[in-house]
Amino acid sequence: MPSNSEALASFVESAPPGELSNVTNAIKTIAGDSSLQSLGPALERYNEEQFTTVTLPGSSQPVVVSSYNSLGDGRYFDVESQSSFAFDHNTQKASAVQSYALESKNADLIKSILKSLSTHSNEHYPSSSLGVYPIENDGAIAILLVANKYSPNNFWNGRWRSQYTFSSGQLTGSIHVDVHYYEDGNVRLLTDKPVSASLSSSASASEIVRQIASIERKYQEDLNKAFGSLSEGAFKGLRRQLPITRQKIEWEKISGYRLGQDIGGGRAR
Structure with a gap:
């Protein structure tokens, strides 16, 4: 215990x-x-x-x-x-x-990845921070990206975290998504997606970041498909036949509802 x-x-x-x-x-x-x-x-x-x-x-x-x-x-x-x-x-x-002065044999590549990654994050994440650091024990490079979106007034908060290691042409890592929704209940989405890709051992910073962008775009698309399946299946099965509004839900229009407000009959904002 x-x-x-x-x-x-x-x-x-x-x-x-x-x-x-x-x-x-x-x-x-x-x-x-x-x-x-x-x-x-x-x-x-x-x-x-x-x-x-x-x-x-x-x-x-x-x-x-x-x-x-x-x-x-x-x-x-x-x-x-x-x-x-x-x-x-x-x-x-x-x-x-x-x-603080960075001392690493990969210093130039680290700074180039940081610049390319900044462009990628600014284009795809509304509020993000990133870091690129040497892993000197094996000459690898750690690449981190985190994007936070907080809306406590609307009872939800979320975070995207992706971390990669680039070493000898191999890009490995994982993507984590954590979203908490707590209006009139407590729902939390937690994901952990391992990812990997092969590049040239002499891959440039732009090539590395392009691969990261491709991985993250594919995962976002997979998440969107999963949410669509939930709307048509699991979410529908979880709800009572008639919500407290006493009106049937038009499931083909589920994307137009606001969770906790239109479905749950919550207060308007």
């Missing part, structure tokens, strides 16, 4: 996107302020695994926090801004910014 600290840590590590502060506040209310003292490792794992973003003092561009750009002792580096910073995993705030 897990201990209290393990149980609290599991709550932290399973927090939906954009809702970590809600979880920690609930923990403090139930278990007291001192309970957070034991949650440091869980908060660090959460922030690194979720690619938490933070805006550095004096900057307007969010940077990524992950295990790939960790310098240890709570410090991280950012290639684009050529800086390192301290990060508080509890408050999710950055401080003590210093200049």
Whole structure:
């Protein structure tokens, strides 16, 4: 049976996107302020695994926090801004910014991928942050992209995370989608899609990013098809024959309904 600290840590590590502060506040209310003292490792794992973003003092561009750009002792580096910073995993705030020069045999390729990836993310994601970092043990390169979309006033939050490793012509990684909808209920979508592709060992930054774009476009199309199937099958089976509006749902027009409002009879906004 897990201990209290393990149980609290599991709550932290399973927090939906954009809702970590809600979880920690609930923990403090139930278990007291001192309970957070034991949650440091869980908060660090959460922030690194979720690619938490933070805006550095004096900057307007969010940077990524992950295990790939960790310098240890709570410090991280950012290639684009050529800086390192301290990060508080509890408050999710950055401080003590210093200049940082990337030293890697792949430095030129890393900076080129970062530039090409920025173009890709700006074209396809409304609010995104990215990072490209060396993995010096085997000469590989880590490529990260995270896009957050929060709408707490409408009771939903979502996050797209994709991470890739490029090494010797092989691109491997995974795509994670996490969406939480909590108006008059609690629905959460969690996906984990492993991906891989083969390129030339001397592939350019633009070739690598084109492959990433192709992978992500295909996955988005697959998700759209899956949602269409859910609308016609599983969602229909979950609903009562007559909702509280006492009117039958026209399932062929399901894409025109607003979940939780038209179907559930919720208040209009």
